[in-house]
Amino acid sequence: MTRRRLLAAVPPVVVAATGARAALGGDGSYEATHMHGHHGIVGHAAMVGGSAPAPGGPHDLDGLLEPPPAQPHRPGRLREYHLSAIDRTIEIAPGVFFPGWTYNGTIPGPVIRATQDDLLRVTFTNGGSHPHTIHFHGIHPANMDGVFEIVDPGATFTYEFPARPYGMQLYHCHATPLKKHIHKGLYGAFIIDPPEPRKPARELVMVLNGYDTDGDGENNFYTVNGLTFYYAKYPIRVRRSETLRIYLANLTEFDLINSFHLHGDFFRYYPTGSSDQFEYTDTVMLCQGQRGIIEIDFANTGRFMFHAHQSEFTDLGWMGFFDVVE
Amino acid sequence: MAEAAAERRGGERWRLLALVPVAALVAAVTLFSTVGDSLTGLVGESPPPRDEFNIRRVVLHPGEIRIRVTNPQREDLTIATVTVDDAIVGYHLDGPRTLGRLRSSTIVIPYDWVEGEPLAVGVTSSTGIQTTHAIPAAVATPGVTGARVLGLALIGLLVGVLPIALGLLWLPSLRRARPEWLAAFMALTGGLLSFLAVEALSEALDLQAGLPGGFGGPGLVLLGVAASYVGITVLSRRLRGAGRAAGRAAEGPLRGLALATLIAVGIGLHNFGEGLAIGTSFALGELALGSFLIVGFMVHNVTEGLGIATPIADQRRDVGVARLALLAVVAGFPAVLGAWLGGFVTSDVLAVIFFAVAAGAALEVVVEVGRFVARRAPGGLTSPWSLGGFFAGVAIMYVTGILA
Numbered sequence: 001m002t003r004r005r006l007l008a009a010v011p012p013v014v015v016a017a018t019g020a021r022a023a024l025g026g027d028g029s030y031e032a033t034h035m036h037g038h039h040g041i042v043g044h045a046a047m048v049g050g051s052a053p054a055p056g057g058p059h060d061l062d063g064l065l066e067p068p069p070a071q072p073h074r075p076g077r078l079r080e081y082h083l084s085a086i087d088r089t090i091e092i093a094p095g096v097f098f099p100g101w102t103y104n105g106t107i108p109g110p111v112i113r114a115t116q117d118d119l120l121r122v123t124f125t126n127g128g129s130h131p132h133t134i135h136f137h138g139i140h141p142a143n144m145d146g147v148f149e150i151v152d153p154g155a156t157f158t159y160e161f162p163a164r165p166y167g168m169q170l171y172h173c174h175a176t177p178l179k180k181h182i183h184k185g186l187y188g189a190f191i192i193d194p195p196e197p198r199k200p201a202r203e204l205v206m207v208l209n210g211y212d213t214d215g216d217g218e219n220n221f222y223t224v225n226g227l228t229f230y231y232a233k234y235p236i237r238v239r240r241s242e243t244l245r246i247y248l249a250n251l252t253e254f255d256l257i258n259s260f261h262l263h264g265d266f267f268r269y270y271p272t273g274s275s276d277q278f279e280y281t282d283t284v285m286l287c288q289g290q291r292g293i294i295e296i297d298f299a300n301t302g303r304f305m306f307h308a309h310q311s312e313f314t315d316l317g318w319m320g321f322f323d324v325v326e
Numbered sequence: 327m328a329e330a331a332a333e334r335r336g337g338e339r340w341r342l343l344a345l346v347p348v349a350a351l352v353a354a355v356t357l358f359s360t361v362g363d364s365l366t367g368l369v370g371e372s373p374p375p376r377d378e379f380n381i382r383r384v385v386l387h388p389g390e391i392r393i394r395v396t397n398p399q400r401e402d403l404t405i406a407t408v409t410v411d412d413a414i415v416g417y418h419l420d421g422p423r424t425l426g427r428l429r430s431s432t433i434v435i436p437y438d439w440v441e442g443e444p445l446a447v448g449v450t451s452s453t454g455i456q457t458t459h460a461i462p463a464a465v466a467t468p469g470v471t472g473a474r475v476l477g478l479a480l481i482g483l484l485v486g487v488l489p490i491a492l493g494l495l496w497l498p499s500l501r502r503a504r505p506e507w508l509a510a511f512m513a514l515t516g517g518l519l520s521f522l523a524v525e526a527l528s529e530a531l532d533l534q535a536g537l538p539g540g541f542g543g544p545g546l547v548l549l550g551v552a553a554s555y556v557g558i559t560v561l562s563r564r565l566r567g568a569g570r571a572a573g574r575a576a577e578g579p580l581r582g583l584a585l586a587t588l589i590a591v592g593i594g595l596h597n598f599g600e601g602l603a604i605g606t607s608f609a610l611g612e613l614a615l616g617s618f619l620i621v622g623f624m625v626h627n628v629t630e631g632l633g634i635a636t637p638i639a640d641q642r643r644d645v646g647v648a649r650l651a652l653l654a655v656v657a658g659f660p661a662v663l664g665a666w667l668g669g670f671v672t673s674d675v676l677a678v679i680f681f682a683v684a685a686g687a688a689l690e691v692v693v694e695v696g697r698f699v700a701r702r703a704p705g706g707l708t709s710p711w712s713l714g715g716f717f718a719g720v721a722i723m724y725v726t727g728i729l730a
Contacts, residue, residue, distance in 0.1 A: 097454070213453070229414075315409075316412065
């Protein structure tokens with residue numbers, strides 16, 4: 001191996017190591033990612049520190065990206081989840097620490113999944129410093145709506161209702177001030193599978209969000225699944241031979257809309273995922289709280305970008321790559 | 327003898343006793359710094375730091391932006407993300423990433439900026455606080471070249487030396503003027519110097535307000551004003567001493583060539599500030615403003631030549647052309663030095679000090695001129711000639727100042 005080749009092989013390793021430290025919320029993790037800025041690089045690679053993107057990465061967002069598997073339809077089956085509100089500071093961009101309010105320590109919170117007609121039981125403990133709730137989208141009794149049943153710090157509340165209708169739903173805190181409680185990070189994806197299983201596919205979850213780190217009512221960063229440029233640094237490896245299904249939700253505060261745009265291909269978009277109706281497109285626009293299901297059958301292999309088709313959001317962190325292999 | 331010695335010993339004891347408050351203060355400070363936190367805790371919790379950077383300078387080179395940032399606060403401040411026009415960009419640092427109080431670092435960004443268009447840079451701290459700095463129109467920051475050194479020198483000469491030399495050409499006419507008129511012109515000099523003093527003071531305070539808190543506050547301006555006032559006072563004593571040696575009136579106000587020299591020095595210090603303003607505006611890419619300033623300052627400064635000529639007209643002895651040329655250089659050449667300094671080294675702290683020095687010098691010369699007018703003018707300071715001259719001086723500066 002020549003010296004030149006050896007040097008070429010180094011950057012991804014460095015990036016992976018620093019990314020792992022970022023996951024631990026360790027200090028100084030930005031050093032390597034930004035100190036390697038090369039002169040003359042002004043393309044998209046410069047945004048992530050000038051290092052060559054490498055598929056894989058530290059896998060610290062896998063829990064948010066990859067949902068638990070769908071279960072066959074069995075009405076009345078109990079599905080239990082435990083959610084805790086936790087105040088936690090998260091490194092949302094290299095070296096930038098955001099004092100977040102989280103469900104189970106991550107922004108967005110964990111993916112909740114049930115099949116239609118399952119009995120969903122979510123035990124919620126408020127370990128934070130402010131009153132919170134969980135408000136689920138879907139069909140449920142009024143007293144399970146997370147609006148009037150405020151859960152004080154230290155208290156517990158159990159939400160119990162049959163999961164319906166099928167589709168891509170979401171959940172978020174509904175304590176006031178609403179804007180503050182959502183933008184601080186209290187939201188997550190909630191998938192309800194149809195009685196008739198969807199056709200097999202590689203499944204991913206993408207929650208779109210933003211962070212206003214200086215309190216001026218405007219976002220300083222935009223991300224998918226909580227960390228800026230994460231999938232630009234660590235492209236998501238997918239197969240051309242396999243359908244890719246993305247459960248997409250927009251929980252961006254302060255801005256009216258967010259969007260998803262795929263390069264080099266088209267996809268089927270099922271609004272809210274609650275019917276067979278779809279649109280064949282490469283760009284969808286979502287208001288806050290809007291969500292849907294995307295199904296992609298890649299025509300080509302290679303590296304394809306996906307991002308918000310609002311250039312500002314792209315430039316401020318909401319951008320990534322699919323690394324499509326055979 | 328013995329009494330005196332005892333008194334001296336007693337004096338030494340008193341000197342020792344004078345140290346007691348100092349020692350007590352040291353003890354109190356030590357005690358407070360050990361338990362101080364719990365004491366301030368009784369009052370309430372301190373708010374978190376603002377975490378805003380002080381963006382000192384943005385330098386644009388082809389394909390590159392360099393941002394000089396300083397930490398103005400007591401707590402450490404860490405550079406995390408950098409944006410240009412609301413887009414996150416890659417960068418590297420020339421200096422530390424975590425800045426202690428008043429420490430600086432330079433952020434170097436490879437960036438293909440667009441000539442003539444607005445540009446906004448943002449520096450975000452590790453706590454997510456973004457400090458932005460807007461540039462109205464992006465222009466490459468010039469480097470040090472022979473042509474620029476020459477160009478700035480020529481501008482300095484145009485603004486400083488030339489108009490003052492032109493103003494000195496009034497000397498023959500002034501010599502034929504009646505004493506009342508001469509007094510009026512001296513008062514006019516006092517008026518225009520008062521105007522310059524106020525202008526320089528306001529400039530110094532404005533610039534000081536933009537500095538990080540650690541750089542002295544308004545006290546820095548006071549220091550500059552006082553130091554230059556005292557300096558010019560010493561200079562006026564020297565000039566008076568030289569007059570005495572020449573065998574003229576030992577007492578009384580400074581007059582004739584000596585007063586003209588003092589006025590030239592005061593005006594020279596002010597013109598240094600004017601040169602600084604012109605050089606800086608060129609350095610920051612505000613070229614149009616620079617050209618406009620030049621015309622304004624030229625008109626403004628012709629009257630300064632008149633101010634220097636008036637006391638010379640008052641004395642009987644003739645003054646050679648070389649002497650007059652020297653006065654024009656003393657009053658005008660600092661504009662060249664200022665233009666160089668402003669054009670190549672932009673330092674807010676230096677600018678504050680220079681403007682403060684200019685204000686102090688102008689104030690002192692106003693006092694000297696006032697003494698002269700009080701003694702020499704028919705009717706003294708409150709005669710219509712003196713008052714009219716003073717207000718005419720202020721008015722002329724105000725009107726020509728609108729041009730600059």
